[in-house]
Every structure is written in structure tokens, then in C-alpha cells.
């Protein structure tokens with residue numbers, strides 16, 4: 201009897217391990233779980249990040265080589281309208297499971313992210329949410345489910361993971377506390393339209409972004425007892441609100457039309473994950489230009505609700521938009537090290553390599569590199 205039980209248990213453990221997705225994050229797993237799972241994965245040596253693109257001007261990106269296609273069962277999409285769109289046009293693998301190198305190439309090519317922004321965003325995301333052994337990351341979680349979730353030993357939500365890259369107070373997505381932190385939210389998008397009408401004559405621009413950004417933070421402080429905006433989230437919350445202005449406006453618009461995103465075009469990206477028909481990417485490669493304008497319009501320091509709603513307490517411990525060096529140091533030493541306190545073997549090697557890629561990309565001035573797992 202004992203033998204039958206033991207073999208059944210072994211079978212269960214084996215199938216749970218075999219079922220571990222090749223793109224699932226290994227963050228937070230116990231040493232025993234890591235020891236079981238890692239040998240089942242196809243380990244990769246992370247390649248050097250790809251270089252910048254040669255041509256960085258406007259060009260047709262809704263082209264014949266990249267047709268939009270509707271989701272197939274099992275395709276993964278997530279909280280980022282830029283990456284969702286790139287996947288639905290085939291700039292990224294359409295199933296939403298990607299490598300860091302593919303991310304860098306796609307955001308440069310398809311939406312004209314500049315080289316530094318592409319690398320920084322990629323390695324922040326990969327360290328926080330990727331599978332560091334297989335060198336894969338998913339841009340979210342499966343969109344269609346055929347039944348109850350299979351037994352999973354850990355979080356596998358890729359960019360849907362809350363508290364690493366994904367955070368509270370998004371413009372078009374709800375907070376994790378409210379139950380869905382990644383799907384397009386029509387009610388929030390109605391507010392996006394309302395603000396574009398009120399402050400931008402029907403267009404989303406930096407003036408609208410400053411007011412909407414502030415409103416969404418206030419809403420989360422008032423409704424989400426777990427609201428948090430510290431470290432990376434203090435940077436992305438302002439940075440991401442500029443992206444629709446900088447990247448979702450057709451690159452042929454110049455003069456007064458530049459930096460003015462129409463509601464039909466915003467709907468195309470945010471809701472439909474699709475370039476407006478015949479879309480040209482931005483005329484210059486860029487990043488979060490304008491984030492300082494949004495912050496200065498309504499400066500809110502990093503912080504979180506403590507003990508309930510409407511009790512926002514400043515917390516500078518992980519840095520923020522005004523403290524890039526503290527942010528970098530704490531992100532690696534506290535956030536990522538907290539997810540991987542004692543990595544060994546290939547996991548440790550790949551953590552060190554990817555943390556090095558992040559440091560190279562950020563090149564924070566007067567800010568020494570940190571090595572929480574030693575050096576190779």
C-alpha cells in the first residue's frame with residue numbers, strides 16, 4: 201500500500217513539475233521547489249542585448265508583413281497596451297511568450313522606443329517577472345481558459361504579476377486589490393475620454409495626462425487599502441502616462457497636431473490591441489519624455505496607504521522618480537534579491553548576467569553597481 205501511495209505521490213509531483221510553464225517566473229519559490237523545477241527547464245545563457253536600430257524615423261508599421269490578427273485560444277496578453285499591440289501584429293510572437301532580445305527589437309522597431317528605454321524596461325521586467333533560467337517572459341497571462349487552473353507551484357503571470365512592474369493606479373486597468381489588474385477596463389477608459397474632452401479638446405495630451413494621472417492616484421488612495429506607489433512604480437506611474445502621447449500618435453502628425461492622441465486611435469491601441477489603419481510610428485525614437493511635467497503638475501512623493509484607505513504615507517525607502525540611484529540599488533538589492541534570496545547554479549548565473557544588463561542600460565550617474573549574488 202505504501203508503495204502505491206509513494207508512486208502516486210511521485211507521479212503527482214512529477215506532473216506538477218513537468219507542468220511548470222517554461223515562461224513562468226521562479227520568483228519566491230522554495231529551494232526545494234527550485235531544485236525540482238529547474239532541471240526540467242531548457243536552460244539558456246542570456247545573449248547580449250541587441251543593438252539600436254539603424255533608422256529611427258517615422259515609417260509605416262501597420263504593414264503587410266505585420267497584419268493584425270485576433271487572439272487565438274491560449275494567446276497571452278497583459279497590462280501593457282504597447283506590448284499587446286506588438287504581439288497582435290506579430291512584432292512579438294503572437295502567443296505572448298517572448299525573449300528579452302525579442303522585446304528590445306520589437307519595441308524599437310514597432311513603436312520607436314529608444315534603445316536605452318527599450319533595454320531598461322526589458323531587463324526590469326525580465327528580472328521581476330521572467331523565467332531567468334529559460335530566458336523567456338510572458339507579457340501577461342492566458343486570455344482563455346478551458347477549465348480550472350492546473351496545479352501550479354508558483355506565480356506564472358508574467359507581466360500580470362503585481363508589485364514588480366505592474367502596479368496600482370493605472371489609467372485603463374483596475375488595481376490588483378479590485379480583482380483584475382490587467383484587462384482593459386471600459387469604465388476607466390470612459391474617464392480617460394472624459395478627461396481628454398475636458399482638458400484636451402477631445403485629445404489625450406500631456407495636459408490631460410497630468411490631470412488624469414493625478415486623478416487615478418487620488419482614486420486609488422480613496423478606494424484601495426493596499427495602494428502602493430514606491431520604487432519602480434513611482435517611476436512607471438508617471439512615465440507610462442506619457443507613452444500614449446509619445447508613441448500612439450501617428451508619426452506623420454506635425455505642428456499643432458503632434459502630441460495629440462485622438463480617442464479613436466487611443467481605443468485602437470488600448471482596447472483593440474491594434475495599430476490604427478495605416479499607422480506610422482513616431483518620427484523620433486524616445487522614451488518617457490514629459491514624465492517630469494506630469495510629476496511637477498501634481499507632485500506626489502513615493503508612498504502607500506497604511507492600515508486602510510485615505511491614509512497615504514510617504515515611503516522613500518525604494519527611491520522613485522527623483523532618486524534614480526536609490527531606486528536602482530534597492531530594486532536589485534531589495535526587490536529582486538527578496539524574490540531570489542539564495543539562488544544557485546544556472547539561476548544565480550543568469551540573475552547576475554541580467555542584473556548586469558540592467559545596470560549597463562540604466563548607467564545611473566555616480567551610482568556604483570551592486571552585486572547581491574556575488575560576481576561571475
Ligand code: HEM
Pocket residue numbers: 279280281282283303304307311313318321322325359365366367368369370371372373436440441443444447448
Ligand atoms: C520592454 C518594453 C515594455 C515593458 C516590459 C512594458 C511593461 C508594462 C507593464 C508591466 C505595464 C503595466 C503597468 C501598470 O500597472 O500600469 C505597462 C503599462 C503601459 N505600457 Fe508598457 N511595457 C513596455 C513597452 C511599452 C511600449 C513600447 C509602449 C507604447 C509605446 C507601452 C505603453 C504602455 C502604457 C501606455 C501603459 C499604461 C497602461 C495604463 O496605465 O492603463 N509600453 N507596460
